[in-house]
Amino acid sequence: MASSSRGATVQVNCPEHPDTPLVEDHHAGDMICPECGLVVGDRVIDVGSEWRTFSNDKDAKDASRVGAAENSLLDGGDLSTMIAAVPGGEDSGYRNRRTISSSDRTLISAFKEINQMADRLNLPKMIADRGSTLFKTVHEGKSLRGRSNDAIVSACVYIACRQEGVPRTFKEICAVSKISKKEIGRVFKLIIKNHETNVELITTGDFMSRFCTNLELPMKVQKAATCIARKAVDLDLVPGRSPISVAAAAIYMASQVSNTKKSQKDIGEVAGVAEVTIRQAYKLMYPKAHVLFPDEFKFDTPIDQLPLQ
Template sequence: MICPDCGLVVGDRVIDVGSEWRTFSNEKSTKDASRVGAAENPLLEGGDLSTMISMGTGSASFDNDGKSIYRNRRQMNSSDRTLMMAFREINQMADRLNLPKMIADRGNMLFKQVHEGKSLKGRSNDAIASACLYIACRQEGVPRTFKEICAVSKVSKKDIGRVFKLILKTLETSVELITTGDFMSRFCSNLALPTVVQKAATHIAKKAVDMDLVPGRSPISVAAAAIYMASQASEDKKSQKEIGDIAGVAEVTIRQSYKLIYPRAETLFPEDYKYPSLIALLPQQ
């Protein structure tokens, strides 16, 4: 590869990544004439270097009834077939949740470990795939709620929760505990709340947990209650229904958590909050 202006040799060992055959104008078709297949998948037993025998066109390719003799004869074992279906399901769920490929790959690896262990035999592959994606999200630091996974899955929230506990016990793996801060930025962003309200909500939730004002409450419901309190003390007020739709929490759950933190509202807000005068006007429920 030589520069046409100055004659500089840019490269002398260039690999041609194009097709291996010349394609003339009258021979163009939808098929690419290159012999390059799909990328090798290290999670499959044979690296996905399986063979597909295509349907023939000659008379020897059909039996007396006219049916194809080599109909979809593929050299892939049942284990790889199960893995392929599970990987496809995990990737589809990750796409629906707008999750990066890195998380889907970790979910695929977890499913392969569970599948090879054969300790969850009899359990639905869809439930295992959903639980693996849930664990992958938590391990990568971008946790999703069971309801969010359930919304893009084919199984119930209860089944995902059961399989999730079994996988943790079987693989002897661990996940970080969920905190209110894990969901705060995403919920506030979806509610179109300004940064100052998000910071206040994060401070309220953290201080409420540190002061043990919300014992036994889930981090999601505490985060939702903190967002409700911070928004009501600002100019961008959000109702409990709006917050509940985004967080996947019932209004009554937000109301119960809010009642626990309301009496200490003045001590929960950060000292430099932008709207201190509105704190006294907070709703009681």
Template sequence: MLLIGIKLCFRLGLVATIKDRANEIYKKVEDQKSSRGRNQDALLAACLYIACRQEDKPRTVKGLETGQSVEMGAIHAGDFMRCFCSNLGMNNQAVKAAQEAVQKSEEFDIRRSPISIAAAVIYIITQLSDDKKPLKDISVATGVAEGTIQNSYKDLYPHVSKIIPNWYAKEEDLKNLCSP
């Protein structure tokens, strides 16, 4: 029996390997009797989420319960950048700059979640472009609260000259960013 439905995987644009991996994870959880008393939909969603991360095809999903013995793999801010930028209708140059900036941000000890860093980088990149995006739009597109984006922006701001590609914005442009 296929536990993670073909229709769901198709709707999410997932390949068969992810569906198979999710089913394997579910069977492990079930064999360990870890699924007793758990919400079945949440458990299946968690298995699918973990399978996506293991196959380097991350998806944003909130409120998941996961088994302790399942390795999820590392998640990086850049994993979601293309999806978030697409949701905001950003042009290719801005997307490329955001991807480079988020990659450079990993060199610094920014103690924020990868998704919060991605949202803050998008905010910075759009503020440097002609197509500025309101904080509210970035919050909706990324699922990160406006206050969290602002706090992440504060943490990134001291490093902005090192993370923003110089082909995208010059030092003078960076000085025009609003201070946190």
């Protein structure tokens, strides 16, 4: 994909298949190589400002910004203007007074923060819009009084990601907000409980591509890790373990028999889970390692040399 910025053009290609046109995943905001599945670019959403010129001269350089569109989530749609008289002396006249309710002020601040978080996470606008709608519902329901708006904003972004099928971990949400993982988790549970909000079940596959790409692992390791995680769940080897920890353990197992070995620490930093959590899931999977790998997998390190933990 070619992206331009004020005349500069940058060509993005898959390093393994440079001549293959990339496929845009509009839902997740990714550019993917159809040959090997590598996530090459993680931003296909244009978040730049919209500019127009109202000059008759087509070559005019003085672009004028278009005003913000009316926000249907605000009670007034937009800010209203009242004309108030200024009494007395030479300064008598009129002044504009922009009025806005405290409720709309809260919503505007929250919507701005949600859009900023979505931008930092490279998320499509549809997720920011869903998060904003959910925040408005929670705000008007008044069921989370006493909880900070920042915590509610973070939880709404987390829920919106899951509902749109591109989940992010609590650690990823925490990294772009001011709130701890524990508090985001608490508010998330309260929203689900009080507003009957549905969220899709997370699977190991939801994170595998992004984790492996961030770890710079080859496609054969990603495919093996995906197979390992799926079989581990199907065989009920990891009961009660979160999909994120299972995915992390599967990546660790697959990498250890490849030429691109990654430590539990490296994987934990990307997946947002503790090393001990990865180790516990891995120990449950280890006894069945010989049946978890795909049949066609070529081992660079023999499977019997896998670490015990």
